[in-house]
Amino acid sequence: MSKNEEVKVKDVKAGEAFSKFMNKATDMSRKAAANVQEKAKTLSEKIKSDNQDKRKKKLNPLFPEELTSEHFHVPNIIKIVDDAVRRNEILCEGAIGWRDMENKTEVLYLYDEAEELSGLQFIPSFECNSVYCVDPFDRRRFIKADCIFSKAQEEKLAELENIAYCLGAVSCSIEIQSSDKSQKAEQKSFSLGFGQNGSAVQASMSAGQGNLSNGKTTVTFAGHDHPTVPHLKWFRHDDTIKNLIEMRCKDPASVKSRTLYLLGASSASMNLQTAVTIDVLVKEVSGKQNRKMEVQSTREQNSQLVFEVQF
Numbered sequence: 001m002s003k004n005e006e007v008k009v010k011d012v013k014a015g016e017a018f019s020k021f022m023n024k025a026t027d028m029s030r031k032a033a034a035n036v037q038e039k040a041k042t043l044s045e046k047i048k049s050d051n052q053d054k055r056k057k058k059l060n061p062l063f064p065e066e067l068t069s070e071h072f073h074v075p076n077i078i079k080i081v082d083d084a085v086r087r088n089e090i091l092c093e094g095a096i097g098w099r100d101m102e103n104k105t106e107v108l109y110l111y112d113e114a115e116e117l118s119g120l121q122f123i124p125s126f127e128c129n130s131v132y133c134v135d136p137f138d139r140r141r142f143i144k145a146d147c148i149f150s151k152a153q154e155e156k157l158a159e160l161e162n163i164a165y166c167l168g169a170v171s172c173s174i175e176i177q178s179s180d181k182s183q184k185a186e187q188k189s190f191s192l193g194f195g196q197n198g199s200a201v202q203a204s205m206s207a208g209q210g211n212l213s214n215g216k217t218t219v220t221f222a223g224h225d226h227p228t229v230p231h232l233k234w235f236r237h238d239d240t241i242k243n244l245i246e247m248r249c250k251d252p253a254s255v256k257s258r259t260l261y262l263l264g265a266s267s268a269s270m271n272l273q274t275a276v277t278i279d280v281l282v283k284e285v286s287g288k289q290n291r292k293m294e295v296q297s298t299r300e301q302n303s304q305l306v307f308e309v310q311f
Contacts, residue, residue, distance in 0.1 A: 167248045168225055
């Protein structure tokens, strides 16, 4: 083989080697580019997923299976809202509301279409844009904020009347005393219905902003010496009430009369923080500053019931 031929062969081999090198380099570049694209896609999907998780955590949607779970703790405050508020939010699809914190208090925002599904009872009625607070004696019952204090006071009066009747009293009087002197009161007289023995119960109350504030009720009974232990709800932890029941049931002749002073703070309908939270929620609807619940809560805790019973 001549030298020229040898040169040509070397050139061909060199060209083939270079071609192979370039093909290999191109393949490596393609693989590297594909790897970069895959990593970029994975990163993009992760960022998107993280953003969705953060948004979902912020939205905090509540789904039916969560609400009906035996492990779910229903917040003490529920606000009924229109489901249209989050109708177009994909992450909330299928939800029946959401949870959020107001004034360091957890609030359940429940859609107005989820009443039956919730399995909860709303007193006196279920209304959109209304705020409800849990019944302290039944966590499946929620009472409309506007009715809480008046309903609680009616129940306390009825419970004390029933205590007197069960213990065989001939009469009892219940005086409501409030230390709130800033509220202008309007004197009203009305009937509270009938006592356990059919006797009419009349009362004269001073009402402030539609809620009983001060006044006194008197009830008369036939009386008897066969006392029974009454069912207690609001006063089940009051030692003076329990002591009266124990003495009367153990020896009916041992007690002829008794006057008890029952502090409002010991049987409060709600704490002050809950009252303030409800005021905040009401303001969201009306757009006006409202301290109604806070004022009523303070008044209730500063009041007392004077329970006088004669046997």
